Amino acid sequence: MNFTTKKKSSNIVLLIASFGIVSLILWNTNSFFKKFKEEERLKMEIWATAQSEFQQSS
Secondary structure, three states, rough: HHHHHHHHHHHHHHHHHHHHHHHHHHHHHHHHHHHHHHHHHHHHHHHHHHHHHHHHHO
């Protein structure tokens, strides 16, 4: 009886730890893609400005 209680407790701890790890991975992935999106948007704005200036000079 004592062995099964310890096993259930360890399973619960592992489940909570797994949930925490997955949550951290998802949070970091979300943060990365937010930053990546902003950087790409800035690059595209610079590119669009350069293209319009190039068109005006021609």
